[in-house]
Amino acid sequence: xxxxxxxxxxxxxxxxxxxxxxxxxxxxxxxxxxxxxxxxxxxxxxxxxxxxxxxxxxxxxxxxxxxxxxxxxxxxxxxxxxxxxxxxxxxxxxxxxxxxxxxxxxxxxxxxxxxxxxxxxxxxxxxxxxxxxxxxxxxxxxxxxxxxxxxxxxxxxxxxxxxxxxxxxxxxxxxx
Ligand SMILES: CC(C)(COP(=O)(O)OP(=O)(O)OC[C@H]1O[C@@H](n2cnc3c(N)ncnc32)[C@H](O)[C@@H]1OP(=O)(O)O)[C@@H](O)C(=O)NCCC(=O)NCCS
Numbered sequence: 001x002x003x004x005x006x007x008x009x010x011x012x013x014x015x016x017x018x019x020x021x022x023x024x025x026x027x028x029x030x031x032x033x034x035x036x037x038x039x040x041x042x043x044x045x046x047x048x049x050x051x052x053x054x055x056x057x058x059x060x061x062x063x064x065x066x067x068x069x070x071x072x073x074x075x076x077x078x079x080x081x082x083x084x085x086x087x088x089x090x091x092x093x094x095x096x097x098x099x100x101x102x103x104x105x106x107x108x109x110x111x112x113x114x115x116x117x118x119x120x121x122x123x124x125x126x127x128x129x130x131x132x133x134x135x136x137x138x139x140x141x142x143x144x145x146x147x148x149x150x151x152x153x154x155x156x157x158x159x160x161x162x163x164x165x166x167x168x169x170x171x172x173x174x175x176x
Contacts, residue, residue, distance in 0.1 A: 007057075007088075007091045007092075007093070008091050008092035008093045008095070008096045009096075010057065011055045011056065011057050011062070011063075011093050011096065012055070012056050012057070013053060013054070013055050013096060013097055013100035014053065014054060014056070015051070015052060015053055015054075015104070016044075016052045016053065016054045016064070020054060020061060021041065021044070023054075023060075023061035024037075024040070024041075024044065024052075024054070024061065024064050025037045025038075025040075025041060027061060027062070027063075027064055027083060027085060028040050028064070028081065028083060030085060030086070031081075031083040031084075031085065031086070032081065032083065032173070032174060033173075035173055036081070036170065036173045036174060039166065039169045039170050039173055040066070040081055040170050042166040042169070043066060043068060043164070043166040043167055043169075043170055044066060046068060046164060046166055047068075047069055047164075049069050049108070050066065050067070050068050050069065051065075051066070051067040051077070051101060051104060051105055051108070052064070052065075052066050052067075053065050053097060053100055053101045053104065054097075055084070055088075055093050055096070055097045057088075062084065062085045062087075062088045062093065063083065063084040063085065063088065063093050063094060063097050064081070064082075064083055064097075065079070065081075065082045065083075065097050065098060065101045066079070066080065066081060066082075067079050067101055067105055067110075067113060068080075068163075068164060068166075068167050069164075070114065070161050070162060070163050070164070070167070071161070071162035072135060072157070072159055072160055072161040072162055073111070073112055073134070073135070073153065073154055073157040073159075073161075074111055074153070074157075075109060075110045075111040075112070075153075076110070076111065076112045076113070076114065076153075076161070077105055077110050077112070077113045077114070078113070078114045078115070078161070078163060078167055079098075079101075079113055079114070079115040079117075080115065080116070080117070080167070080170060080171060080174070081170060081174060082094065082097070082098065082117075084097070095124065098122075098125055099125070102125060102147070102149065105149055106149045106150075110149055111148070111149055111150045111153035111154075112131075112146055112147065112148050112149055112150075112153045112154050113127075113146065113147045113149065114132060114135065114144070114145070114146045114161060115127060115144075115145050115146070115147075116139055116143055116144050116145075116171065117143060117145070118143070119142055119143060119145060122145050122147075123145075125147060126147050127145035127146060127147045128145060128146065128147070129141070129142050129143075129144060129145050131145070131146040131147065131148060131154060132144045132145050132146035134146075134154050134155075134157045134158055134159075135154075135157070135159070135160065135161045136158070136159060136160045136161075137160070137161055
């Protein structure tokens with residue numbers, strides 16, 4: 001779909017700031033629900049190291065992704081929520097947004113990322129269920145995936161992942 005890929009190349013991928021809060025809330029309310037938008041806001045204003053990125057086109061926010069620090073493995077992040085407005089889907093914008101977020105995470109010295117999501121979608125970035133096996137969580141399975149941003153980052157780790165309460169609230173709300 002060359003035309004759609006062209007649109008993804010035209011989008012601007014950037015970190016968000018306080019001025020984006022209303023647009024992120026509106027986007028998440030449209031993609032998920034206003035309840036999820038509200039709990040996500042607590043997550044965005046969590047630790048300063050939280051990575052929050054947007055995709056925008058002509059100044060209009062059409063996609064958002066969040067990576068939150070988790071305790072356990074050294075310098076590990078958890079990815080969610082990740083949302084693209086319905087009118088802008090299947091144009092590779094979500095893929096580009098994940099790629100930008102992972103690149104920024106690597107630049108900031110993060111060593112691994114965990115996600116609970118669609119394996120077919122996240123596999124394209126190198127996420128694997130096997131890589132997440134080192135983490136002891138109750139939702140272990142095919143949909144629980146991890147990516148090493150630094151080779152071997154998780155190889156010596158065996159133990160729990162300690163998610164912030166706001167992240168668990170978002171995850172519970174998304175999974176219904
Ligand atoms: C998932 C989501 C972020 C993808 O964004 P997008 O911009 O449409 O994705 P892209 O255009 O980059 O990628 C499209 C590809 O992903 C695939 N895809 C899209 N949604 C998918 C899903 N839920 N499961 C598996 N594959 C999916 C498409 O089939 C397409 O495959 P292809 O590249 O092989 O043709 C978007 O559909 C969305 O916001 N969904 C609702 C919220 C959600 O489910 N978020 C993820 C969980 S946190």
